[in-house]
Amino acid sequence: MLVSLSIKNYALIDHLNVSFTNGFTVITGETGAGKSILLGGLALVLGKRADLSSLRDKEKKCVIEAEFSVGKYNLEPFFNENDVDYEERTIIRREILPSGKSRAFINDSPVKLTILAALGDSLIDVHSQNQTLQLGDNAYQFKVIDGLASNKDLLASYAKDLRLYKKETKVLENLLATKQEGIKEHDYNTFLLSELESAPLKEGILEELEEQYEQLNNVENIMEQLSKGHNLISDEQVGILNLLAELKQASSKLASYGTQFSTLNERVQSVFIEVDDIFEEFESLQNNIEANPKVLEEVNTKLQLLYDLQKKHGVSEIEELLRIKEELAVKVDATENIDATILAKETEIKVKEKALNAVCVKISKKRKAIIPELKKQLESILASLGMPSAEFKIELNATPNFVYNGKDELVFQFSANKGSAFGELKKVASGGELSRIMLAIKAVLAKYEHLPTLMFDEIDTGVSGEISNRMGTIMQEMSGGMQIFSITHLPQVASKGNHHYKVYKEDKNNVTHTQMKQLTTEERVVELAEMLGGKDLSDSAIAHARQLLN
Known part of the structure; x- marks a missing residue:
């Protein structure tokens, strides 16, 4: 869980320090207020590469620090493997110097950017409309199915045995x-x-x-x-x-x-x-x-x-x-x-191959068992999101060779409307449909495994008020067991948040600054009313905003 975020000397941010809690947090603000800057700063502390253009004042260093509560993430092995002190309250810090050099720290231990990025992947999962394209990636589709099938331990065992099998196969070739x-x-x-x-x-x-x-x-x-x-x-x-x-x-x-x-x-x-x-x-x-x-x-x-x-x-x-x-x-x-040595090695490889096949059978069996349930839940959620005719065709076929995750070939196809031909998600689904499908998948996954903090970046763009209301409800339901963020322009989604932050710009001494603050209940009413009807607040907009919050 993201506990706090501190940003100094980054883009339009001079100094920003904000704390977060569990549950559903919404972030709103006018276009250009700096929501993308906030995400950019967060991306840097999670391992994204930086350049000097990130610095607000080119003479000072940029420092971004994030504190996470990681007790539920089972990350002690990762910390031990990378020789970093493990703390349940872990602090990640990124510094970008005026010289252009960058430094990264985990609990004050200097680390390589690759290590920081690997840890970041386990802490926050950021999704925007652009990133919904990964739904069409076969590896991601397998990841979803294996998450629901609880194949994590089997896949870890398979990966270890596969490495040994390939090593011995190489010895035989030699x-x-x-x-x-x-x-x-x-x-x-x-x-x-x-x-x-x-x-x-x-x-x-x-x-x-x-x-x-x-x-x-x-x-x-x-x-x-x-x-x-x-x-x-x-x-x-x-x-x-x-x-x-x-x-x-x-x-x-x-x-x-x-x-x-x-x-x-x-x-x-x-x-x-x-x-x-x-x-x-x-x-x-x-x-x-x-x-x-x-x-x-x-x-x-x-x-x-x-x-x-x-x-x-x-x-x-x-x-x-x-x-x-x-x-x-x-x-x-x-x-x-x-010849005797070759025979002995071939016998050894056959034993390993038999063991690998046995694990593959278990993995495949669990995948096949969960596919009908995944299909049913996805279609049910999408129906509630205004896609009543959405249908998935998910097929699992055996392959002759061992691949990185078993011996299965996955065909994941989708049809949005009755009578429409099935096809690959990225070819037949629109941007708005992909956003809803991604939300549906995350909602289903959240029931089966402990997901990292999820941040949806305007994933609700392009959907109607009624559908956005349902999307907000789904995010709110998901937040019962995890931390959810949603950067949104829609009042229906913003009203569902347990916590509401606003990103805004202000001018001080002829210099523009991006700020962020947590809104009180009354401030939320005003913000929602402005999102509904603009800056000129009407009684009906205020009433509607209160109704949404209630």
Whole structure:
């Protein structure tokens, strides 16, 4: 419910502050008084885009603030999703700066305009004659029927499941594309993998083979140097071991003469042990090494294979070849096992499709059940609004594919007069008829769901006094459970309001200002009388005005 509206520095409004209550509120005023300005200001605070022309004083900012009571609207999830503090009395503020920039706030939290607009859609529903054209929009027609059928929860569940279904369907499409592409590449990938699997790939293998190759390729020189080393150590006359043995003997005799001699002896003993160990290593290597052309050829072949693979795959490390091998193994395995994966995904999608179809059946069933009642109520209300021959033809047909709101196709047709052919609303209904149809639809919807505040902007234009009287009564009845506004030029509608506001212009210091005030009972009598007979008030106009109010 709209609790208050404050407008500063907007168009002809310098500063306007007005409070509202529940029930049926009517707003009247002469043509050009500024009713459209009021609606424009309200539209801005609800998220409409603005420009500098909105500013009355181009040097000051325009501030529009609206307070709403939102306790009945179940909007806490919206506030949480958008990281905005929830308050049952929510204040929306819009600022338009002289620079042209615009700022929006919800409960003093800055928000994007899209968020403000989304919240605004849940708070106020503004209808004018121009906007009645949406009656011909299929999406709006579905919205009406689903509102009456209480399909909100089913549609929310369907939308969630549909998103998952489409996501999994996309995965299946990618799998099928991968399979098709994989068939082309499979043989080549298998060949590359086979090459890598036949190669002696392991970390450090290249260094190991290169070392082995160097030894085998230089075996004669290695044997020559081993022999020379062996002789230098073991020669009976001048061999290192014999000389060290004599040194060891001498140092042993010195060891008992003090710490420095014993330490020296220990060092000589260690050197002897190390050289003796080196001698055994020389001897072992000399006995085990031999020329082996066959092994040399095998090692060379392995090296060349590794070098060729590195060149082929454009890498310089064995580790990179190992990585490529793993990737190829995954691709080959995926291609060879993709049929099983595709089958599993198809089975999963069929389960989701079955669940979606079950929800669609429920949605469609509830739609079909409510259509006769909608048709009956609409035609009854329109008969009371001067359209006794108005008739609707509403058909619901199944479609093969899932769409955003189920698997139904809606045909919503209308005939205003007996004998007239049925056709689309926007083609066969006049502006005045569309206005009455919109009012009838809102009146029916109000019985089935909690609607936001409704504001009818001269929706009664072009209708007779008798019909406007009935339109006012319908709005008055609707206001029993919700807040209704009607901007009207018709006294019959204005008289039905629980609250009556007048928009008017006044000049101060040669500057025109738009003002708005709530009328007292006597002021309402005068306003209604002027609407009936003009500024020159007659006794009959006054009497008629009182009669309307009573």
